[in-house]
Amino acid sequence: MKSLSNQTSSIAASMTVAIDTLAKKLKAAGQDIISLGAGEPDFQTPTEIRKAAIDAIELGKTKYVAPIGLEEVRKAVTYKLKKDNQLSYEPNQIILTSGAKQAVFNSLAAIVNPGDEIIIPAPYWVTYPELVKWFNGVPVFIETSPETAFKITPEQLQAAITSKTKAIILNNPCNPSGAVYSKEELQPLTEIIVANDLYCISDEIYEHFCYEKEFVSLASFPQMYERTILINGFSKSHCMTGWRIGYNALPESMAPLISKIQSQAIHHPSTPAQYGALAAIQSGNDFVYKMRDTFKQRRCLLQQKISESLGNEIPLPEGAFYLFVPVNSLYGKKTPDGKIISDSVTLCSYLLESVGLAIVPGAAFGMDSCVRFSYAAAEETLLEAAKRFNLGIQTLR
Ligand code: PMP
Numbered sequence: 001m002k003s004l005s006n007q008t009s010s011i012a013a014s015m016t017v018a019i020d021t022l023a024k025k026l027k028a029a030g031q032d033i034i035s036l037g038a039g040e041p042d043f044q045t046p047t048e049i050r051k052a053a054i055d056a057i058e059l060g061k062t063k064y065v066a067p068i069g070l071e072e073v074r075k076a077v078t079y080k081l082k083k084d085n086q087l088s089y090e091p092n093q094i095i096l097t098s099g100a101k102q103a104v105f106n107s108l109a110a111i112v113n114p115g116d117e118i119i120i121p122a123p124y125w126v127t128y129p130e131l132v133k134w135f136n137g138v139p140v141f142i143e144t145s146p147e148t149a150f151k152i153t154p155e156q157l158q159a160a161i162t163s164k165t166k167a168i169i170l171n172n173p174c175n176p177s178g179a180v181y182s183k184e185e186l187q188p189l190t191e192i193i194v195a196n197d198l199y200c201i202s203d204e205i206y207e208h209f210c211y212e213k214e215f216v217s218l219a220s221f222p223q224m225y226e227r228t229i230l231i232n233g234f235s236k237s238h239c240m241t242g243w244r245i246g247y248n249a250l251p252e253s254m255a256p257l258i259s260k261i262q263s264q265a266i267h268h269p270s271t272p273a274q275y276g277a278l279a280a281i282q283s284g285n286d287f288v289y290k291m292r293d294t295f296k297q298r299r300c301l302l303q304q305k306i307s308e309s310l311g312n313e314i315p316l317p318e319g320a321f322y323l324f325v326p327v328n329s330l331y332g333k334k335t336p337d338g339k340i341i342s343d344s345v346t347l348c349s350y351l352l353e354s355v356g357l358a359i360v361p362g363a364a365f366g367m368d369s370c371v372r373f374s375y376a377a378a379e380e381t382l383l384e385a386a387k388r389f390n391l392g393i394q395t396l397r
């Protein structure tokens with residue numbers, strides 16, 4: 001047989017997706033698994049959204065539409081961006097996508113030429129570097145740490161820029177660290193982005209999950225609108241993970257390029273899912289604010305329990321719904337059957353095998369010293385997860 005694509009073979013599969021798939025498979029096979037692996041809210045999609053999609057199907061609104069999506073849904077997205085983010089877009093600047101993940105794909109497809117450097121603060125969401133590599137770009141990481149609240153500084157950004165730098169991907173609030181940049185922290189970063197004529201891919205999918213600070217969109221800063229490719233979606237805000245619906249909001253000049261990509265790659269996201277997204281916007285933000293308040297309490301609960309287990313206080317993440325926990329003090333210890341916990345992957349495998357707890361190794365996010373817990377889960381699940389984590393790590397010698 002002839003060889004498969006070298007380019008595609010060279011990228012890694014998504015570890016978050018792999019862990020979620022494995023945990024769901026083990027559970028379906030009857031194993032006692034607690035999964036805080038995937039970033040998936042545990043609530044059901046709100047009734048009015050489900051009903052809107054069912055109505056669309058029953059009314060036969062199930063045909064092909066334009067590659068960038070239904071006009072009325074894109075109009076609704078512009079309304080949302082105005083209301084929540086004080087941003088003015090026309091419907092032709094909105095591209096509906098099959099989840100925010102595809103919006104990331106589109107953004108990179110639109111700007112990356114071979115050899116272009118794309119700056120990515122670490123820890124990062126698993127998908128960014130792999131897609132950059134897939135488009136023959138070069139991911140350039142800026143390291144952060146728990147001591148700097150997992151945020152990059154203007155000095156770090158300036159130092160990472162070369163003549164080959166094309167763009168930066170900023171995910172605010174951040175998956176996995178939960179870091180939230182304030183307006184004052186973003187301002188000097190945007191000045192550097194503008195001064196160096198970079199594009200900015202701004203992944204704002206966790207915008208509503210800010211527990212202390214106000215969320216500010218990067219596109220709202222001076223001279224950023226024309227260089228920002230905004231990414232957002234409904235998976236997290238309206239518990240629509242399986243619907244696969246998100247969007248890009250773009251400078252006008254870029255929309256035709258992405259429309260072309262969509263027309264060849266997917267045509268458009270599922271038509272009933274687009275009607276679901278319309279209902280999500282029409283239903284307002286009460287649902288997501290209520291969920292945010294619930295997550296805020298869960299965040300404290302999990303942080304307290306995991307801090308107790310490790311014997312040191314983990315800082316509270318300011319946003320998203322993940323607790324990103326330094327666990328390198330456990331590295332070098334032995335499991336009861338003599339295996340050495342050498343890194344985040346061996347620790348997570350050990351926890352899954354020994355106590356049935358699925359969490360994600362920090363290595364997947366470019367920070368091997370940590371592991372990621374999602375707290376988008378019921379309180380009893382979080383308590384049971386914390387109990388299992390404690391049991392697992394207390395057994396290490
Ligand atoms: N961006 C980030 C930072 C994410 O964590 C995720 C995970 N779902 C996505 C984008 C993609 O979301 P979607 O389900 O809409 O594809």
Ligand code: GLU
Nearest residue numbers: 014016017037038039175
């Ligand atoms: N974004 C979620 C996560 O980080 C879902 C899985 C994925 O798409 O990566 O867990």
